[in-house]
Amino acid sequence: MKQKGLGAAITAVILLLAACTQSPPAKEEGGQEDHREEKIDSSYHVLAEQLRTPWSIDFDGDTIYVSEREGNIVQIKGGTLTRQSVQTEKPVAHQGEGGFLGFALAPDFQDSGHAFAYHTYDQDGKIMNRLVLLELKGSQWTESQVFLERIPGSNVHNGGRIAIGPDDMLYVTTGDSGEGELAQNQESLAGKILRLTLEGKVPADNPTAGSYVYTLGHRNSQGLAWNSEGELYSSEHGPSGTPGGHDEINEITAGSNYGWPEIYGDNRLEGMELPIYHSGETAIAPSGIAFDEQDRLYVATLRGQMLYQLRPENASLEVVLEGEGRLRDVKVHDGKTYVITNNTDGRGVPSEQDDRLLVLK
Template identity: 80%
Template sequence: MKRMKFGASVIAALLLLVACTQPTPSKEEGRQEERQEKQTNPAYQVVAEQLRTPWSIDFDGATIYVSEREGNIVQIKNGVLTRQSLHTNKPVAQIGEGGFLGFALAPDFQDSGNAFAYHTYEQGEKLMNRLVLLKQEGNQWRESKVLLERIPGSNVHNGGRISIGPDKMLYVTTGDSGEEELAQNQESLAGKILRLTQDGKVPADNPNAGSYVFTLGHRNSQGMAWNSKGEMYSSEHGPSGTPGGHDEINKIRAGSNYGWPEIIGDEQQEGMKSPIYHSSETAIAPSGIAFDEKDHLYVATLRGQKLYEFQPENDSLKVVMEGEGRLRDVKIHNGRIYVITNNTDGRGVPSDQDDRLLVLESFH
């Protein structure tokens, strides 16, 4: 059955209505009506508390960096939390699901002090996203170079994950910005996974000459990771409304089309790839993902409010941790699992200690 699609004028009207009222969550991100009763979890430690809508985690040795959506970078060093200020040439717009999102230290960070960042900004009456190079100067970060601008943005579906691949290239997820047809438009940067050199150029071996587009047909991907074989995976939010759910884990291949909005779940169409896992009609809203040293894939979920381990042998998710509310990102570092909660994003029920960075010992 063909799913109903809405024209740009209708979408614009809906977004205007949202902008004029209190923020309403998209279904896939969901609203946490009440904190789940805490379940039995692996032993964990609280590394940091009272984070402000954190989004990304990265590491420089034992020092941890966390991006906050309002436009800060938190440094956690020797147990001390320092909220470092951010100075970008265009102000961060924390509107809807947008703000200061993806953050990744440059491979030569210890020498250069550089990091890559993705943030939402206002361009006239429109929301856009941009990718910039930052430089750390004491307890401040300043924009030193624009790598890519005018990535379509919106109150919803901004993507925003940044990762350095095994090939040393810079990978970026973008959302469809609430205009689903853009995901199939090769000329648009929306609804894609982009691949750039670290100085912002189009790699010579990208699928299409002169294009940043690495893959297309994504609705709102917020997770990327590579296993020990160099194989790339992503997580993605499925549709809102009816049908809903159908959140995805995809195995990413250069130049492939992942189908949104033409196919969801197990649907198939020539020239498009179906996910290796989808959540059926249950919405879990996967965000950050990470492989451990044994190639077990961990998935942080927002609406699902659980940390899962994906088990490819039976295409299922195993619960690793639950009862801590919404989870935005997960990273594996020195054999330990780091997770940030996301209960202060307007859709959760935060405690006085939220948001928090937690660390679990790997139990494999």
Template identity: 65%
Template sequence: MMNQARLVSLAAAVAVFSFLIAACDKNEAEKAGVATEAPTATSTAAVTTGVEPSPSIVPSDNPESNEPYTVLAENLNIPWVIEFDGDTVYISEREGAIVKLEGGVMERQSVQLNKSVRHRGEGGFLGLLLSPDFHTSKLAYAYHTYEEQGSLMNRIVLIKQEGEKWTEVRALLEGIPGASNHDGGRMAIGPDGMLYVTTGDAQQPQLAQDRSSLAGKILRLTLDGKVPADNPFANSYVYSYGHRNPQGLAWDDKGVLFNTEHGPSGDPGGHDEVNRIEAGGNYGWPTVYGDDNRKGMIAPLYHTGEEAIAPSGAMMDESNRLLIATLRGEALYRYDTVAGKMEKVFTGEGRLRDVKIHDGRIYVITNNTDGRGIPSNTDDRLLIINNVK
């Protein structure tokens, strides 16, 4: 138990952070009539560090709480990804910082990149993925938006933690088409040891069907940024194509890849998807969506009809059920990949951006400070969801 001095110290430590208006999915923007890009942009992060209000980490041997969730961290600023190194948590923030949560202390760390982060709409500092040897190498992969010659683009870079900051080691892949919406940004290492990365169609739907473009794709790279020899298309990073704005990546226990994806905006809207991904597969956007069929194009395993939930991060549980954090849906959903059944398992805390399972516990981050939600004075937060059956 903390002594009185420690409690006083934590209670006195307060950091105030600004909230920028940003977009999380065009589905929601067009239906709600909300602007789809922020009026200003931020460059490479230069964010102060310090102790945040009342962060804590629940020891893994604690019994499950009777409360619906446990709060681990507060006052996150447009968080995007949850990553773990043992019990240390790292969270990327879209304006260009990485939050480290360790031993009850939350520290916002700056990220120094060779090309500045362009935080505009859905773009910014998005994907973060710790290297498999991060504990010793301190290396991680990052995906971020930048601007070059007046155009928004995205890049995949290798970064290294050096004390209280991160610095770029080198770029692995640049020139991925970007826009104020539909930037993708999810990264995961597959069972085959390869790096998988989602990219959006950059608001140019035709690029999703163009295999020479990196937009609207799931890419597959070696961990040092090369094209794997067994990729489905020779000398190409493209693993699958015909995607609008893929967001989640997860594998079942047989090594089958699934993704979550935003469907079309406007009328009709909705049709958000869960897909089983095949090497070289064409998932139809913008030619088909929903129940449409076309020879040579793969229909989704599941879609939401005209309801939009804006699926984001995804994680497979031990029973091959896909946990899906949703933005517009404001819930944690669970999709049974065998039975084809979708259900809500947690609601009431607003927009959810990412979900991870760590030591048998389900972690989510809220995304109420992204300009679309209704943030409380403690948002955004990292939560452990209790008693999900």
């Protein structure tokens, strides 16, 4: 695997993180842990409170949209919070780690009112996931087209992150649905990063003709971000139990195999990629990730309960935000860093104000 950009510089972070924390492995998205490292300025403003298990953040100019796992989209505009209903052809199944997850506004949103969404549903007693196109009319979102259905799902490992790349393609992460072998099955949509056109078609330059699969061998990826060079990175949850931890940051290249469940951590197998960073036996459960204008990578963590910043220029790991509980997503917009807490997901310890959308000063 190439070691450039972010990758080569932060390999040493593994040793730093392992030395700074002593904690048992997580179970799935993890419970309560207390990670302490040198802290930089983490003052912030609260933009919204009492969000209901929020999952993703997107922006239309100064207007912010946040998806909630029970099946709503919250619009935050001029300090006013409006909870907008979502009507999908198949009801959202909000259970376990599933529900209304990834959400991304279409590039022509101001004209079309369109957005892309990923949600869990129950089909004859079996949990699955689907990717749909929504349209906003007034204060209600309605499904206007289904792109993909029957993506394997379960109470755990549904993936769910959606992002539009600099190539104007739609990228979607899927989990292995608790069945690791599916991540290595090229015919299954589980445990993959998928790539589609904005019309829901298979791009002509995808690695395999006629297939949405862009990469395979993922356990439960919940973060996608591009740096200024157009290089794609993802975050991923490592194994539960013993050994646990081994949460990853991967540099994503078309057609590559990222190893799950055959390898993780520093294990090697021909034809499979190593992560550019993994957390050793410490579980941090990374979710949303984002680059800033200096190509520093922010990582929101659930079990870790911190917002980290990876600084590739000197291979250092710093805590940007701590003490706010579980963190689900982070975005950098117009030079500001936004993060949502995720304390109302059944695994956190919510305050009366949770969950909250924060913007760092």
